[in-house]
Amino acid sequence: MQSNPFSGVTLQSTLYVYQTFLGWLTSITLSFRCHCFLPPRATHTLISVFLGGVAYISWYKQNVLDKIEKAFDSGYDPVLALADFGEEASVMGLAKGNQSMKHLRRKEQDCVDDIIKGNTRGHYYFLVGPKGGGKSTLILDAMRSINAEGVSVLDAHPDLEVFRLRLGKALNYEFHEDSQTLLFQRRDPKEAGPALDIERALNKLEKVALRKAKKTGRPLVLVFNNVQHFNNDEDGRNMLLLLQQKAEAWAAGGIVTTVFSSDDFWPCLLMHKAANRMHVLTVGDLSFETARHALGHMRLARNKPQADQSTIDRIVTLVGGRLSYLSRMARAEDMLEGARDLVEWEREWLLSQIGLIPDCDDDVMDEQKWSSCSWLLLREFVRMYKEHQKECQAAGLPWDPTKLPSIPYGRCRQIMTRTDFIEELDKSNIISIGVKLDVRPDSMLVLHAAREVVEEEGFDDLLQNVRDRIDEIESLHRTREIVFKDLNAGDKIRLQVEKGSPRLQ
Secondary structure, eight states: OOBOTTTSSBHHHHHHHHHHHHHHHHHHHHHHHHHHOOOHHHHHHHHHHHHHHHHHHHHHHHHHHHHHHHTTSTTOOHHHHHHHHHHHHHTTTSOGGGGGGSSOOOTTHHHHHHHHTTOOOSOEEEEEOOTTSSHHHHHHHHHHHTTTTTEEEEEOOSSHHHHHHHHHHHHTOOTTTTOGGGGGOOSOTTTTOHHHHHHHHHHHHHHHHHHHHHHHSSOEEEEEEOGGGSOSSHHHHHHHHHHHHHHHHHHHHTSEEEEEEESSSHHHHHHHTTOSSEEEEEOOOOOHHHHHHHHHHHHHHTTOOOOOHHHHHHHHHHHTTOHHHHHHHHHOSSHHHHHHHHHHHHHHHHHHHHOOOTTOOGGGHHHHHHHHHHHHHHHHHHHHHHHHHHHHHHHTOOOOTTOOOOEEHHHHHHHHSOSSSHHHHHHTTSEEEOTTSEEEESOHHHHHHHHHHHTSTTHHHHHHHHHHHHHHHHHHHHOOOOOOOSOOTTOOOOOOOOOOOOOOO
């Protein structure tokens, strides 16, 4: 028996309902003709208009689901098309033999490939790592291997209206804005807000995923990129909860595998509270040896002159194993000068964010609280990095200069003496929080910039001066003045404080 996938009932039962409703409409129309003396042609026209409307609505619902299914066809994804166009423009004119060296295969690529290909079911995933670490590159490379079949990607945005439009673009869904029935509606379809529209879109996707899973036997993959861009307020947290609830239900059914990626850790902490099927993957920087080989291959792929190994070692020591920085160095004519410029720029940016102001005014006291607590943590990172270097050299062990020092989250709270500044530092890309709640500098550039500031003469005195000044201002705020009025010359004021001894029982 042929089934109607859009109503959930059989085609014969649907026709029966239509015939029954048509008979009811005919009887109503005949009764209306008896009272209003409508000619038979007008009656037939009214019935034709009604049936045409029913047919249009049925066709439109089917067309909506067909369009969403098309969004997961091979070669459709607009994000991959845009990325591929940028790659083609960047490698134009390079030797064909060098194009395969643009990216080295990372150890995380196999796991991401299995996720994007739909080989894993029953879970959804959260990719977390610092900005520029290669999360999006891993996803796009996995999509290229299957020509984006069964995969759709979109970026998060603080404005939920913009996010609604991006979701519609990724799913090829117009939120009924292209329906002709809007001509007969009085209410604006956007009146209920973006959250309700997003819920409707995800419900449509669920119907398509069920239909698609029966055909292919594997789940669809929906990727929400950069979810840290959602505002950490009630609306943003509610949107993350909505997406997580759908991800949990889809993972339980094995019809959709949802992937979230974030540069910051707060969305992961938020979603961890209600997570049952979520797996967290950390994407970090390359090791020293891998970064050296990667930089050499990137230079070769761009037909740049090769540098000697000592120069490459110095550059990797400065910029670390961050893919975005290595790519920038591979395009530079003078890599060593470019690396020094990056460290200098990072130092000035760091001072613009958390620079210390001696003898500050009370108007900037809150800012200086954040700055002084941040430098307490950065100073500890610098101390740990230098001590680890000395220990390896003294013991004759190999030392990885790109290995960032890490401190447990609870220990960071004690060092900073404040619990509310860590999230802001993570959001500002000054520190990075791992899946095991280990805190480390966001990059080697941040560590080197902080080291230059900490090793300046008089830094410890400056930091202590700022902290003492904050204590003075807070003490002044806690001080109360007593003003006596109507006093004449020669009047005396006597202030007496009596403290009685406690009584012994």
